[in-house]
Amino acid sequence: MIHVYDLGGVIQNIIEIRPKTKYILAVDDSKNTLEEIVKMISDTLGPGEMNLLSDQDAITMKAFKPEELEYLNISLRLDGIVIKDSFSLTWTSVAGMVENMANIVEEYQNTRKLLPIRICVVGPPAVGKTTVSEKLCNHYQIHHIRVKEVIEEKITQLKEIVDGADPESEDVAADAAQTQLENYNKSMDMNAGRLADYLVFDILQEKLNSPPCRNQGFVLDGFPKTYEQGKLIFSEEDPENQDLMIKAPLYIKKITPGHVFALNATDGFLTQRARGLPQRVAEEMRYTEEEFSSRLTRYRELSAAEETLLDYFDELEIHPEHIDVTTDDPEYADVVKKITVLVGVPKNYGLSREEQEEEERNKEEERKQKVAAEAAERKRRNEAALAEMAAQYDEWQENLSEVQRQEKELHDAHSLPLRNYLMKYVMPSLTAAMTECTRIKPEDPVDFLAEHLLRKNQQE
Structure with missing residues (x-):
């Protein structure tokens, strides 16, 4: 437990003094337990309450891994002799976190904009x-x-x-x-x-x-x-x-x-x-x-x-x-x-872990609902487009039939005088000539028809 500014001071002294000691313990003068620290944080930053968990509860809630709990159970106080005797430090928090919680919290809030x-x-x-x-x-x-x-x-x-x-x-x-x-x-x-x-x-x-x-x-x-x-x-x-x-x-x-x-x-x-x-x-x-x-x-x-x-x-x-x-x-x-x-x-x-999980579940549910709604809307639009295309095709078929009917009627109306002419002046003679041709079956039926029609016309 040491303030980060004090840790920086220790590192600066190591760079400048280059002590022969291979290991240096950087700690302050506090003798606080973890419970005392958590209680002070709760009093200063939160509602002043604590939730005491058993080892099993901590593992179940995934607050700590089993191997991490072993370290938390260590009760060992160490003293930073080297930094006290050999280093020149202007301490920010020599008494520790509990004694200087107000200043630490102010630094924390200003830094995190909380x-x-x-x-x-x-x-x-x-x-x-x-x-x-x-x-x-x-x-x-x-x-x-x-x-x-x-x-x-x-x-x-x-x-x-x-x-x-x-x-x-x-x-x-x-x-x-x-x-x-x-x-x-x-x-x-x-x-x-x-x-x-x-x-x-x-x-x-x-x-x-x-x-x-x-x-x-x-x-x-x-x-x-x-x-x-x-x-x-x-x-x-x-x-x-x-x-x-x-x-x-x-x-x-x-x-x-x-x-x-x-x-x-x-x-x-x-x-x-x-x-x-x-x-x-x-x-x-x-x-x-x-x-x-x-x-x-x-x-x-x-x-x-x-x-x-x-x-x-x-x-x-x-x-x-x-x-x-x-x-x-x-x-x-x-x-x-x-x-x-x-x-x-x-x-x-911010939110607690439970609130974050609930918010994530709500967001995921909203996302699924949004995707489902978009899919339903796309399906609706496609079905509407297909229905509109089918209606347009049926209407086109009806229009086409009507056009064909009108064209037939127009063609029949235009061809009626010609048909009457042929039936009155051409078809009787042509029918008689074709009947005679089918009876005799000449080698050149076209010449036969021509001579027969010419002869008939001279007789009349």
């Missing part, structure tokens, strides 16, 4: 914030943050901690969770079932700073709503020490949205959309006529305030993009397309 995408979507009620947010989360594989759900999730977590505590032993975590629950209940009793703003902001900041949101990103759906709320959540100043200008923790910068999108629509469009919802859905979303009208009026008042939420983001140089919603498209295809073009391509850590 940067979290943080988006805030705001707008009037019924404009489609939640639908657009869900589609963005699916596209970028990031987390959908809705304040109501975040509060419910936090209360559920606290109840699980309290319920899972051993009543006979002291549990500091359970006591702290119980105290928080009591504070939440007291606040909701005093505010008609709603938490005080400062508690909401604390819960939201905790959620946004959780490893999944911090490392992968999020879409903040419809919150904050005002300039003051945005300042309390994303301000870098410590509100308790503003005079001293003490800065809040660095994570404040890491939870500030990088992109803000304001969806806009006319009041008439929004009202018509709300009225078109089923009664049950309208009640669940608080879009009944009276509630919706009140919420829409409140939103317009906040938008007309001297300092608005969008003004706050402008001050942070996060300039909001305004997108008009003018068509009642349930998929919001145009809106999502505009946002993804502005945000750019996904910059997350």
